[in-house]
Amino acid sequence: MDHADLIEAARDAREAAYAPHSGFKVGAAILSEGHVHRGCNVENVAYPEGTCAEAGAIAAMALAGGRRIDAVAVISGGAAPVPPCGGCRQKLNEFAEADVPVIMATTGGAREETTVGALLPGAFGAEHMDA
Numbered sequence: 001m002d003h004a005d006l007i008e009a010a011r012d013a014r015e016a017a018y019a020p021h022s023g024f025k026v027g028a029a030i031l032s033e034g035h036v037h038r039g040c041n042v043e044n045v046a047y048p049e050g051t052c053a054e055a056g057a058i059a060a061m062a063l064a065g066g067r068r069i070d071a072v073a074v075i076s077g078g079a080a081p082v083p084p085c086g087g088c089r090q091k092l093n094e095f096a097e098a099d100v101p102v103i104m105a106t107t108g109g110a111r112e113e114t115t116v117g118a119l120l121p122g123a124f125g126a127e128h129m130d131a
């Protein structure tokens, strides 16, 4: 499973996005121990209740028993690749090491790559809970 395949999985998930309020469809795919888990954004007329594609993919991973993120791909339809929102950065950090790649793509073919650690420097983690 290379990054191009993970982007294709995210592209497929994006087709299922429910985004009548923003019109902005997003798909995400997580590689976890050889398995791919996908998610799409699901909006709500009560806008804050909408959920991101990344959150959906994390939920799918957890349901399947996955507890480790090895790579993430996110795809959207705008001109520039979209990075995960702040809340999703924290959600990803729960299951990913700092060096885990995050590939951000557009349906038009643009592509950027960063890491979970670069997206959330100084993250609050379990180590901060030590008594």
Ligand SMILES: O=c1ccn([C@H]2C[C@H](O)[C@@H](CO)O2)c(=O)[nH]1
Pocket (backbone or CB within 6 Å): 019, 022, 024, 025, 026, 040, 041, 042, 043, 050, 051, 052, 053, 054, 074, 082, 083, 084, 085, 088
């Ligand atoms: O990384 C992102 C950024 C935005 N969105 C969604 C949330 C909302 O439904 C729409 C516009 O913000 O895009 C995601 O799913 N993932």
Ligand SMILES: [Zn+2]
Pocket (backbone or CB within 6 Å): 052, 053, 054, 055, 084, 085, 086, 087, 088, 089
């Ligand atoms: Zn988000």
